[in-house]
Each structure stands twice: as structure tokens, then as C-alpha cells.
Amino acid sequence: MKKGIVFILALLLAACSAGYYLLGPQPITLKGSTAADTDSYVSAKMQELGIPGMALGIVNGGNTYLKGYGRADSAGKPVTPSTPFMLGSTTKSITAAAVMQLAEQGKINLDERVTAYLPDFRFKDAQSSALITVRQLLNQTSGIAGQAGHSDYWNDKSTSRDFVFALANESLLSAPGKRFEYAEANYVILGEIIAAVSGQSYESYIREHLFNPLAMAHSYTNRADAEQGSLSAGHITWFGLPVQTKLPYPRQYVSASSLFSCAEDLTHYIRMYLQDGSYNGNAVLSAESIKSIVNPAVTLEHPAGYSYGMGWFVKENLIMHDGRPTNYYSILLISREKGAGVVLLANANNRLITAEYLMPMAYELMNVQTGEPTLPQGMSFGRMYATINILFLWVGVLLVFRIILTFTSWRKKVSGIPTRAGVVIKGLWPDILSLALVGLLFGYLLNAYGVPLQVAYLGQPDIVCSLFVFLLLPVINIVCRVMLMLNSHRKGSI
Incomplete structure (x- = not known):
């Protein structure tokens, strides 16, 4: 009887899962490069992914x-x-661009040891x-481990200087220069170098030497200023729904992953790369520095076909970097050869699922601009989360059902759960x-995150x-069954 109930329950859940997979939402494709095609595609993807708000910038020639x-917050601000x-x-x-500015001025030697600064x-x-x-x-080949410093990730009182000093308690993953290891710590240290050689804080330097020359009027180096500038509220996706x-x-x-910007400003930043370091006739970086930044310095195993430059993933003539700060998502794609670039920003995320659908979305928008083939469509987001949700529900119901059987057998003193120790353990x-x-x-x-459990x-x-x-x-079921065994033993049942 019990096995029959479990079988029927499993069959019903499997049928629901298969039905949704067959009849659920189909992958959404971009049909063309017109504004109407783009708007239709982004709006549909936003709805599919459950993202409240997005911003898009496309540069082409x-x-x-x-x-x-969509909306920036729960009040409905657009x-x-x-x-x-x-x-x-x-x-x-x-941050890499700021380092190269200082290198052009002779204040930083890229091949000098960090301890010199x-x-x-x-x-x-x-x-x-x-x-x-x-x-x-810059090239993420310092030997610093990806998790270095992450134990203090959400301490909003700590500074980058505190972070760098705390590294004295950490161990290197490998000898410097031997392997690629993506680590936030590399760019936190660079931020401190910028401050040390420029004589001003990292935040002040970025505002004065990059944001101002690029007319990035809605870009910020701290959250308080960004909130004054109508920062979009962030959301975390729970079972496919944004919270x-x-x-x-x-x-x-701040110098690794905590700046703020908007789609409009980031199109100015894209143009700097397309125009050999200049924007509106003003040289922000030299053409030589731009080439150094996007030069494929180290070949990567993952993602396949990519190399890493300075703050950019590089594949042939395409440079890319995305950002996944837990409750937001950002991505920049630039093809210097085709004179095109895309910036896509979203105010919701979860790193292992939502982000993996947003990145291909940006590539699709880019490919339409550059005439590249569109990407093959995999399982839709709706199907993916439906599969996960139904699977988790199925596992949860089965585990709870085992506990119910344990309690029922115990309370009714049914011999359904044997009391001999060996049989109980089996x-x-x-x-x-x-x-x-x-x-x-x-x-x-x-391991996929490379971060502590809390992150x-x-x-x-x-x-x-x-x-x-x-x-x-x-664990609850194990405890219950062991307690039953001990209780039976105390009453002389064994």
C-alpha cells in the first residue's frame, strides 16, 4: 500500500514535469535588427526571465x-x-583603464613588483x-586564489585598504605568473595601487579621470551617490520569481566589482574603445594602451576559445565582460573590428541560472548588429525553472513521506520499521x-562559485x-528511526 502511494505520487509529479516540458514556454529568438524587433525581443525575454527592469545600449558605427x-523599483518608477x-x-x-592612464604618465610600470607601490x-x-x-x-595570473578575502565579503564597514592588509593571513594558490585564476583580490589591490600613485582615492581618481572625460554623468563610485541618482533597486530570483x-x-x-553606471554612460565608454581611446575628440587613453588592454595575454580553458586581457575576456576581435553582483547583472560586448558594442543591464539576478540566460541574450543582440550567426537556443528559462521546481518538489515530498511513515509506525507501534539495530541501520x-x-x-x-557558503x-x-x-x-528521519530502536531496546523488544 505504502509503495503504491509513493509510486502514484511519483508518477503524477513526473507527468506534470513532462507535460510542462512539452507544453511550456518556447525559447524566444531575435527576428531582426530594427528597433521594433529589438524592443519586442528584450521585452519578451524580460518577461520570460522574471526581471522587473532592464536597460539596453547599442553602438553601431x-x-x-x-x-x-520595465520598472526600477516596487513603486513602479520606470x-x-x-x-x-x-x-x-x-x-x-x-580599473584596468585607470591603471593604463597612470602607466602612460610613467607613474606605474606594469612589470614592476606590487611592493614597489x-x-x-x-x-x-x-x-x-x-x-x-x-x-x-591585470591578467589574473598573480597566483592569488579566487576566494582570497571573500570571508569578509559583506562587511560594509571594511575598506579596500583593510582588505589588502588582511591578505597577509592568506596563502597563494600558485607561484606568480604560472596560471590564470580569476580573483576579485587582484583588482582590489590594483585599486589601492591607483590610490597610492595618484595621490587621491580610487573613487576620486575614477570620477575625475574617466567618468568626467567620458561624460558619464550618471555613473557613481559608491552606493549612496548612486541612490541619490535614482539607482534601480536590485532583486534576487527565488524559484524563478524576483524578490x-x-x-x-x-x-x-569598489575597484573590482562595486561601481555603478547606466546604459547611456556605458555607450560612451564603448566608444572610447572603438575610437582608439578617444571620446568626443578628447584622448582618454592612447591607442597603444587600448591595444594592451584588449591583447589576449593568457589563454583560458573556460570559457572555451577565450583569452584574458586586462579586465576583459577576449575572443578573436570580440571583447566581453559581465558582472554578477548577486541582485543585478551587467554585460559589455565590443567588436572593434565591426565598430559595434552592446551594454545590457538588469536589476535582478541569481548567478547560476538567470545570469546564464542574460549573457546569451546580449550575444544575440550583438550578433544581429555584426551580421554573425545567431546562437542556437537551448531550454527556455521557464522550462528550466519548472524542471528544477518540480524536481525539488518531488524530492521534498518523498523525503517528507519517509518521515511521516516513521512517525506513523512509531505512534501506532506497527512493525513496519524493524527494531533490530542492524536492520534499522540497513x-x-x-x-x-x-x-x-x-x-x-x-x-x-x-566550487562553481569559488566563494564561501554565505556568498x-x-x-x-x-x-x-x-x-x-x-x-x-x-537527518530528521535517521534520528527518528534510531530513537525508535533505542525506545524498543529499553522496553526489551530486542
Whole structure:
């Protein structure tokens, strides 16, 4: 009877999953390059992904297309091309540009050791860390681990200077210059170098030497100023639905992932790359510095076919970087050969799912502009999340059903759960297997992020919370069955 109930329940859930997969939303494609095609595509994708607001900027030759979509917050304020969003790691190319400005002035030598500019900079292995150069920080080949400094990620009182000093308690992942390892710490350190050699704070330098010359009037170096400039509220996706969420501002990461900008301003930034470092006739960077920034310095295993330059992923004549600051998303794509670029900003995210649909969306918009083939469409976002939700529901129901059977058998003193210790332990194998599988999935999730659990939770809270529940339920069942065994033993049943 019990097996029959479980079988019927599993069959019903499987049928619901298969039905939704077959009849659910189909992938959305971009039909052409007109403004109407673009608006239709972005609006449909925004609805599919459950994103409240997005902003788009397209540069193609001398033309610029700008558009805001949806709402910036729960009050319904509309998104415009000048609405600021948090950039996340798209910040890195801006920091690289600032370093190259100072290199042009002779204030920074890219092949000089970091300790020449920050004498107190060190890791546990002070001898090895003393060999790290500025160029290695820019190219992410310093040997610094991806998780370095992340234990203090959401401390909004900490500064980048505090962050750099705290690295003295960390170990290097590898010898400097030996391998690529994407690490926020590289660009936090660069921010401190900029401050040290320029004689002004990183924030002040960026405003004066990049934002002002590029007429980036709605770009900001801290959240307080961005909020004064009508910052779009961030959202985290829970089971496919956006939830407005304000997180602590990690200001210590300002030079790595914590700048703010808008679609309109970032089209100015794109033009600087398309015009060999100039904007509106003003030289912001030299053509030689631009070439150095986008030069493919180190070949990557992932993503396949890409190299890393200075704050940019490089593939042939295309440069790209995206940002995934938990509750926002940003991406910049530039083809210097075709004279085109795309900026796409969103005010909702979760890092492992939503972001993986937003990036191809930007590539699709770019490919239409440059005449490249459109990308093959995979499973739609709706189908993906429906599959995950139904799978998680199925697993959760089965785990809860096991606990119900345990309690029912115990309360009614039915012999459905054997009381001999060996047999009880043998009956726990489904729970032990569940714990092992969920543990492995947790390990994969943390490895995919390269961050501590608290950061992974904020990036993908629905999945992390579900996995915690799936860990807890088997533990509850194990405890109940062991208590039954002990209770029976005390009464002399064994």
C-alpha cells in the first residue's frame, strides 16, 4: 500500500514535469535588427526571465540606440537609459583603464613588483608574494586564489585598504605568473595601487579621470551617490520569481566589482574603445594602451576559445565582460573590428541560472548588429525553472513521506520499521544516500562559485535553501528511526 502511494505520487509529479516540458514556454529568438524587433525581443525575454527592469545600449558605427524597459523599483518608477545599476565585475575593465592612464604618465610600470607601490603588501609566503607584478594582477595570473578575502565579503564597514592588509593571513594558490585564476583580490589591490600613485582615492581618481572625460554623468563610485541618482533597486530570483532585495554594499571591492553606471554612460565608454581611446575628440587613453588592454595575454580553458586581457575576456576581435553582483547583472560586448558594442543591464539576478540566460541574450543582440550567426537556443528559462521546481518538489515530498511513515509506525507501534539495530541501520540507506548526493551537489555549487557558503546563498538562495532542507529531512528521519530502536531496546523488544 505504502509503495503504491509513493509510486502514484511519483508518477503524477513526473507527468506534470513532462507535460510542462512539452507544453511550456518556447525559447524566444531575435527576428531582426530594427528597433521594433529589438524592443519586442528584450521585452519578451524580460518577461520570460522574471526581471522587473532592464536597460539596453547599442553602438553601431555612428549610431547609438538606447532604451529602458520595465520598472526600477516596487513603486513602479520606470527604467530609463540613465538609470544606474550596480555593475559587478564589469568594473574591472574601468580599473584596468585607470591603471593604463597612470602607466602612460610613467607613474606605474606594469612589470614592476606590487611592493614597489604598496610596501606593506604581502601574503603568508611573503617571499613569493613579493614577486607579484602589476601586469600579473591585470591578467589574473598573480597566483592569488579566487576566494582570497571573500570571508569578509559583506562587511560594509571594511575598506579596500583593510582588505589588502588582511591578505597577509592568506596563502597563494600558485607561484606568480604560472596560471590564470580569476580573483576579485587582484583588482582590489590594483585599486589601492591607483590610490597610492595618484595621490587621491580610487573613487576620486575614477570620477575625475574617466567618468568626467567620458561624460558619464550618471555613473557613481559608491552606493549612496548612486541612490541619490535614482539607482534601480536590485532583486534576487527565488524559484524563478524576483524578490526586491537590498544587500550590504561591499565597498572594499569598489575597484573590482562595486561601481555603478547606466546604459547611456556605458555607450560612451564603448566608444572610447572603438575610437582608439578617444571620446568626443578628447584622448582618454592612447591607442597603444587600448591595444594592451584588449591583447589576449593568457589563454583560458573556460570559457572555451577565450583569452584574458586586462579586465576583459577576449575572443578573436570580440571583447566581453559581465558582472554578477548577486541582485543585478551587467554585460559589455565590443567588436572593434565591426565598430559595434552592446551594454545590457538588469536589476535582478541569481548567478547560476538567470545570469546564464542574460549573457546569451546580449550575444544575440550583438550578433544581429555584426551580421554573425545567431546562437542556437537551448531550454527556455521557464522550462528550466519548472524542471528544477518540480524536481525539488518531488524530492521534498518523498523525503517528507519517509518521515511521516516513521512517525506513523512509531505512534501506532506497527512493525513496519524493524527494531533490530542492524536492520534499522540497513533501512537508513536511502537517507544516507540522500545526504551523500546533496552533499556532493553542495560541493559542486560552492566550487562553481569559488566563494564561501554565505556568498553562494545570496547568489542562488532558492537552490541553497532547498539543499539545506534536503540535508535536514534525512537527518530528521535517521534520528527518528534510531530513537525508535533505542525506545524498543529499553522496553526489551530486542
